[in-house]
Amino acid sequence: MSEQDVQDWIGKQVANNDVVLFMKGTKQMPQCGFSMQVAQILNHLGVDFKDINVLDDMSVREGVKVFSNWPTVPQLYVKGEFVGGCDIVREMFQAGELQEMLNEKGIANNAQTQTA
């Protein structure tokens, strides 16, 4: 794939799936502590998400850094919007902001009743 094809492919994944996590490893078997933390938070909240293992494809691993001008993986996208990496997702989760944002965007999660 050319660099532009990779960007298009990433754009399509992010557009066609409500919640996408670019990570090292898979949600069943994360291969990096930071990726694992974000997957755990999403699982804890009962959020259905698509995991994309950047270790499977070097062009995606590099391309996703360009896509959002963000130098590291994991990267979480909700409804096409870049939310952040591990630090931001954890901070938002601890502050209850992640749950709030998911509810606002109509993403099913088990924190729904608390803020409804």
Next chain:
Amino acid sequence: MAMAADDIARLIKDRFPDAEIQIEDLAGDGDHYAASIVSEAFRGKSRVQQHQMVYDALQGNMGGVLHALALKTAAP
């Protein structure tokens, strides 16, 4: 591949002269850091924007020689 805490602090200080910076070497291996940065420059910016500003100040070292830098940013 590693980077000294002083080098990280200097790059950040160059970009944000008013910043209060705390850097912790998490694993003692010069490769896993946590940084807390407070600067007026972050006011009114989203978290993503704040972190992007720091990554920009690190001039491409983040994700390269610098493997892990847990960031916490805030305005004073």
